[in-house]
Amino acid sequence: MAKDTVLTAEEVIEQASKYLSGSDLEFIRRAYQFAEKAHSEQYRKSGEPYIIHPIQVAGILVNLEMDPETVAGGFLHDVVEDTDITLEEIEEAFNTEVSMLVDGVTKLGKIKYKSKEEQQAENHRKMFVAMAKDIRVILIKLADRLHNMRTLKHLPAEKQRRISNETLEIFAPLAHRLGISTIKWELEDTALRYLNPQQYYRIVHLMKQKRNEREHYIEEVIDEIRSQLKDVNIDADLHGRPKHLYSIYRKMVIQNKQFNEIYDLLAVRITVNSIKDCYAVLGIIHTCWKPMPGRFKDYIAMPKPNLYQSLHTTVIGPKGDPLEVQIRTHEMHEIAEYGIAAHWAYKEGKPVSTERSFEEKLTWFREILDWQSETHDAEEFMESLKVDLFSDMVYVFTPKGDVIELPSGSVPIDFAYRIHTEVGNQTIGAKVNGKMEPLDYELKTGDIIEVMTSKHSYGPSKDWINLAQTSQAKNKIRQFFKKQRKDENITKGKELVDKEIRNFNIQPKEVYTSDNLKRVAEKFNFTNDEDMFAAVGYQGITAAQIATRLTEKIRKQKQKEQNLEQTLADVSTTEIKTSPKPSKKDSGVRVEGVDNLLVRLSKCCNPVPGDDIIGYITKGRGVSVHRTDCLNVQTEEAQTRLLPVEWETSATDSKQYHVDLEIWGYDRRGLLNEVLQAVNETKTNITAVSGKSDRNKMATIHITILIQNTSHLRKIVERIKQIQEVYTVRRVMQ
Ligand code: MN
DSSP: OOSSOOOOHHHHHHHHTTTSOHHHHHHHHHHHHHHHHHTTTOBOTTSSBTTHHHHHHHHHHHHTTOOHHHHHHHHHTTHHHHSSOOHHHHHHHSOHHHHHHHHHHHHHHTOOOOOOOHHHHHHHHHHHHHHHOSHHHHHHHHHHHHHHHHTGGGSOHHHHHHHHHHIIIIIHHHHHHTTOHHHHHHHHHHHHHHHOHHHHHHHHHHHHHTHHHHHHHHHHHHHHHHHHHHHTTOOEEEEEOOOOHHHHHHHHHHSOOOGGGOGGGSEEEEEESSHHHHHHHHHHHHHHSEEOTTOOEETTTSOOTTSOOOEEEEEEOTTSSEEEEEEEEHHHHHHHHHTHHHHHOOBTTBOHHHHSOHHHHHHHHHHHHHHTTTSHHHHHHHHHHHHHHTOOEEEEEOTTSOEEEEETTOOHHHHHHHHOHHHHHTEEEEEETTEEEOTTOOOOTTOBEEEEEOTTOOOOOTTHHHHOOSHHHHHHHHHHHHHHHHHHHHHHHHHHHHHHHHHTTOOHHHHOOHHHHHHHHHHTTOSSHHHHHHHHHTTSSOHHHHHHHHHHHHHHHHHHHHHHHHHHHHHOHHHHHTOSSOHHHHHTEEETTOOSOOEEEOTTTOOOBTBOEEEEEOSSSOEEEEETTOGGGOSHHHHTTEEOEEEOTTTTTTOOEEEEEEEEEEOOTTHHHHHHHHHHHTTOEEEEEEEEEOTTOEEEEEEEEEESSHHHHHHHHHHHHTSTTEEEEEEOOO
16 A cells, blocks of 8 residues: 555546446446535645545555445545535435445544543444444544544644544554554554654664665575475565564563564565465474474464464574564465455455345354354454444443443443442433433433432332343342341341340440440351341341340449449448548539438439439449439339439539430531531530431431530530531430
């Protein structure tokens, strides 16, 4: 392919006459004339008439010996996008096939690509193939891109880089997959020139430097091989293999090699008539020069996934340098250069549709692919090509332009769960291309999907399992329901255990330390306490069992204390009376008519000065002070043990009292912070904070604060209530 010569339409048609019939030539000439008229007022960035571009594109396709429809498609490929001509007019003037090809190329032009990580590049390539539907659309697009790259110098630098990047990430790999190495190499080399001009020109320079020396050496080698082959009567073409800058660049960059360390700078290609000759030539080469171990590859017996066939070997050449040799038949060489295009090439008088139908070609293609499916590469290749041949995937965009691959038949629910489990669980609707669609809308390649979510969503509905197409989405929906039941069981189980613990006259808070919970959970073989409470919830284990274990330590301890106090009370009452720190001072509570009684504030209701209080005579532990509304003093048994107490006003100024507050509200960002700040502003000490949020984003915050009296407390509660999204604040009694 001549890069620098600009062909005229006549030259293209002249070249096509080598393989097309008279009527076919007339067909493509008409396509040219149609395009010429349509683009007549347009010019390229270079200042040339626009039509020059489609002519070159058609020229590249003729070089690949494509069928008349594809060549016509090359002439017409920009007509719909850039002029007023419609697809219908093209169909009328030519045929459905041509309009289909032009439509395909136009659609591909609309896919926007931003450089992304490799997986995204791969998805974009697949999307390209999926949207193209017909492989010939890709061939036209490759020819289009090739000519655009050849004329890239007319564009601003920023655009040059963007287009070069896209070429390297999308188009060159596509050309490679299709085995069209001539196009692949040129795309890569040109892209490198714009993306890394320094390296590009450095390699050009290095290659030039020793070119004479190298060429001379290669000539010697070729002469030697030629004389050897003559002896055994093998007819062969020998060439010094042309070098591709980009492959040298990659080797230097990726393998971190010096320029002169790259073996295949010295390379010879031998093309022969038969496979038998290939192996015969290999034998001769290996007899002449010592082969390097591990460098022999038989791609004839084991073709590469893109259908490439050849023998590769590296030998220690006559001057002691590694020399790479490739041996193949002429037919293999054709495929090596033109890949799939070589198979698609049009033979005169035998149009694609009759000689070998499209379907037949697909069958042939499938066979090749199946036959190669053993190797990993082949599998990958098949994956990437089967999308258009079997079209079992759809490719859709996120609003940000990422491409998501899903099995065909997928619906917005699949898309949502592919993005993130939480997105799936909170989905309430979906917009497709900006328009609301039902959740069972079947996604199409190219759709832009925007999932609508709500934090107040109650989660997926059960019938989504049937709507979803991917097992990923189905599993995640099932998991949600399983977890939801678990949450319910945890709550229920915890309530039951709380109740059992209280039966021991112990507050759950006292035994719910993380260590204690962990210890007991392990004792019953649960991985964590949530699993343990859940098991109580669904009655896999009784609450009493858990409560007994959880409270065993504290019960023993309390028993000990009780015994000790009992002993003290028995031995010496006077000692307590004369104690330098009478307990009443600590509590700030005076028992009417009685002095020096052991008085303590109960932990269940945490009374503070200002609260109505009552004393409760305990067995051997003095008087405990409760709020009059505390449930623990409402029992019938308690009534007989109550005695009136009052706050000692003098003591209340300095003493501080624990109060537990429960704050309930909507879990917006910063809520907890604002609560803490509000308390802080009242110059109140906080001794404990905990918070949790349920699946409806309702937050429950527990704080324990030190306060002086009820008016102090009221001030704090009022302050917290003013915080936005706080719904209730209450003092907690346990
Ligand atoms: Mn174009």
